[in-house]
Amino acid sequence: MKMNKKDIIKLLEDIALYLEIKGENAFRISAYRKAAQGIERDERSLPEIDDFTSIKGIGKGTNDTIRAFIETGASHVLNQLQEDVPEGLLTLLDLPGLGGKRIAKLYQELSITNKHELKRACENGSVEKLAGFGKKTVENILTALEEQGKRPERIPLALALPLAEKIEEYLQTIDEIDEYSRAGSLRRVRETVKDIDYIIATKHRKQVAAKLVEMEDVKSIIAKGETKVSVTVAGKYDVNVDFRMVDEKEFATTLHHFTGSKEHNIAMRQRAKMRGEKINEYGVENETTGECIHFSTEKDFYGHFDLHYIPPEMRETALDLEEFEEEVSYLQREMIKGDLHMHTTWSDGAQSVEEMVQEARRRGYTYIAITDHSKFLQVANGLNETRLRRQREDIQKVNEKYDDIEVLCGVEMDILPDGTLDFSDEFLSEMDLVIAAIHSSFNQSEDDIMKRLNTALENPHVDIIAHPTGRIIGRRDGYAVVMEELIEKAAKTNTALEINANPLRFDLSSKWAAYAQEKGVHVAINTDAHNIESFRYMDLGVRYARRGRINKDTVINTWSFDQLQQFLRRNR
Numbered sequence: 001m002k003m004n005k006k007d008i009i010k011l012l013e014d015i016a017l018y019l020e021i022k023g024e025n026a027f028r029i030s031a032y033r034k035a036a037q038g039i040e041r042d043e044r045s046l047p048e049i050d051d052f053t054s055i056k057g058i059g060k061g062t063n064d065t066i067r068a069f070i071e072t073g074a075s076h077v078l079n080q081l082q083e084d085v086p087e088g089l090l091t092l093l094d095l096p097g098l099g100g101k102r103i104a105k106l107y108q109e110l111s112i113t114n115k116h117e118l119k120r121a122c123e124n125g126s127v128e129k130l131a132g133f134g135k136k137t138v139e140n141i142l143t144a145l146e147e148q149g150k151r152p153e154r155i156p157l158a159l160a161l162p163l164a165e166k167i168e169e170y171l172q173t174i175d176e177i178d179e180y181s182r183a184g185s186l187r188r189v190r191e192t193v194k195d196i197d198y199i200i201a202t203k204h205r206k207q208v209a210a211k212l213v214e215m216e217d218v219k220s221i222i223a224k225g226e227t228k229v230s231v232t233v234a235g236k237y238d239v240n241v242d243f244r245m246v247d248e249k250e251f252a253t254t255l256h257h258f259t260g261s262k263e264h265n266i267a268m269r270q271r272a273k274m275r276g277e278k279i280n281e282y283g284v285e286n287e288t289t290g291e292c293i294h295f296s297t298e299k300d301f302y303g304h305f306d307l308h309y310i311p312p313e314m315r316e317t318a319l320d321l322e323e324f325e326e327e328v329s330y331l332q333r334e335m336i337k338g339d340l341h342m343h344t345t346w347s348d349g350a351q352s353v354e355e356m357v358q359e360a361r362r363r364g365y366t367y368i369a370i371t372d373h374s375k376f377l378q379v380a381n382g383l384n385e386t387r388l389r390r391q392r393e394d395i396q397k398v399n400e401k402y403d404d405i406e407v408l409c410g411v412e413m414d415i416l417p418d419g420t421l422d423f424s425d426e427f428l429s430e431m432d433l434v435i436a437a438i439h440s441s442f443n444q445s446e447d448d449i450m451k452r453l454n455t456a457l458e459n460p461h462v463d464i465i466a467h468p469t470g471r472i473i474g475r476r477d478g479y480a481v482v483m484e485e486l487i488e489k490a491a492k493t494n495t496a497l498e499i500n501a502n503p504l505r506f507d508l509s510s511k512w513a514a515y516a517q518e519k520g521v522h523v524a525i526n527t528d529a530h531n532i533e534s535f536r537y538m539d540l541g542v543r544y545a546r547r548g549r550i551n552k553d554t555v556i557n558t559w560s561f562d563q564l565q566q567f568l569r570r571n572r
């Protein structure tokens with residue numbers, strides 16, 4: 001495992017938490033927390049820190065703990081604590097109002113070690129009697145315990161993706177599988193999925209089925225037959241996974257069928273019917289002769305119906321098949337020339353400017369913007385004017401080192417709750433690129449939210465509004481934006497709107513992105529990466545934008561660096 005700063009910070013915070021639950025000395029606990037803070041505040045990335053004791057709050061002991069962790073990938077200090085503390089206690093952390101201190105009380109005074117025991121103690125009134133716990137707290141805990149048992153109808157794509165990646169790692173190891181693919185809503189990049197679907201081509205169904213049900217985390221087997229294996233996989237939520245097994249020759253048609261959407265399948269079947277053919281799950285049948293034909297790829301399947309290939313994510317919205325009789329040009333990942341929203345160790349990112357730039361080069365970008373948080377966002381170690389000016393020197397140094405990439409000095413500036421911006425116009429004019437964003441007071445009225453967004457839109461230095469609705473899929477809806485108004489104003493002020501490519505956000509949604517494009521607003525597809533791994537969200541962002549039929553020219557980060565610069569300087 002390649003470690004970054006966030007891993008060290010998490011280690012120290014975990015140690016503090018376990019100590020707290022154990023009821024250890026408050027001084028020791030706070031020492032670990034201060035050490036974590038010290039590292040968070042430090043602007044250097046992990047490889048750049050050669051002596052941790054040079055950071056305020058870190059002594060020799062902590063330094064040794066960190067060193068051992070970096071060298072071995074494990075920490076015996078933490079391991080020892082994990083042995084001492086009942087595992088179930090940690091699960092109490094996701095209940096409202098419960099942190100280390102209160103959990104310690106429940107453990108030490110009521111011997112509670114898991115959710116089940118907590119529920120009983122809440123119901124029989126013993127929790128309420130503890131100092132520091134009130135009636136309201138107990139009510140909140142009980143409500144949350146109640147809610148947690150329920151699995152939402154659909155789970156966010158962002159939670160399904162890591163599961164899918166793990167499943168695919170396992171599928172790779174099964175020799176009897178000739179070919180496999182995601183299908184269903186997961187393949188279509190829907191925001192949420194009901195279950196996960198796979199199509200598998202194999203000549204050895206029995207063996208494959210036997211191996212599938214042995215996969216790690218399989219909690220229960222729903223069905224195990226010759227054509228279909230259905231299992232429930234345990235995770236944050238339990239998710240059903242369907243594997244359909246077919247012969248190689250059927251693979252393309254079956255994949256098409258189970259990719260959907262239902263509406264797309266209906267349109268395809270109508271087209272087939274007009275030609276005297278019938279599409280079934282395994283092939284295409286001639287209605288007169290009864291002959292069934294197969295295809296080696298989905299492209300051939302579409303070709304048979306005189307259509308060009310339709311990407312899965314467009315099978316939801318592009319239902320007018322005739323359009324695909326001609327070649328349709330749509331957004332491709334290769335068209336993206338850069339990423340205009342990312343964070344580094346200067347604020348709450350895990351990697352240095354240099355590491356982010358190297359990753360961007362590796363991905364073939366010709367430009368990027370470093371856009372750390374601004375001073376208002378203290379929890380994210382936001383930068384004030386002085387630090388941003390110093391960061392510019394850091395960025396310029398890296399920029400000069402590489403002649404194959406341009407690195408813009410940007411900022412993700414907060415729009416404050418009172419409707420003002422975090423920086424003066426004078427200061428903003430120093431920046432190459434300014435993103436404005438709301439990260440606070442989400443519950444304000446529509447009027448207040450719109451006043452804040454309008455201030456940002458009207459400011460001549462603001463180039464992009466980040467994640468315009470603030471939604472987190474499956475967690476919160478976002479603030480009260482009047483989208484039509486926001487988009488019309490963005491058109492008038494020539495401000496770009498972001499499609500945040502992080503699957504937890506996908507914000508703008510594809511529907512609103514389409515509306516924005518219609519009104520002549522430019523969009524930027526950005527990953528908002530806080531580490532190098534998150535650069536990969538760009539592929540998802542592009543596919544998601546395709547669903548909204550977003551054209552290349554609409555997307556400012558497909559433009560040449562010169563064209564982008566012209567846009568960024570439009571009001572100067």
Ligand code: DGT
Nearest residue numbers: 184185192193194195257258259260261262265266
């Ligand atoms: P989900 O699971 O609700 O997130 O969405 P999907 O699209 O993955 O739905 P799912 O898993 O029920 O079925 C996968 C695909 O299989 C679906 O998109 C189209 C196809 N399919 C399933 N059942 C039917 C059906 O009754 N009629 C048609 N035309 N297609 C179906």
Ligand code: CA
Nearest residue numbers: 184185195197
């Ligand atoms: Ca599905």
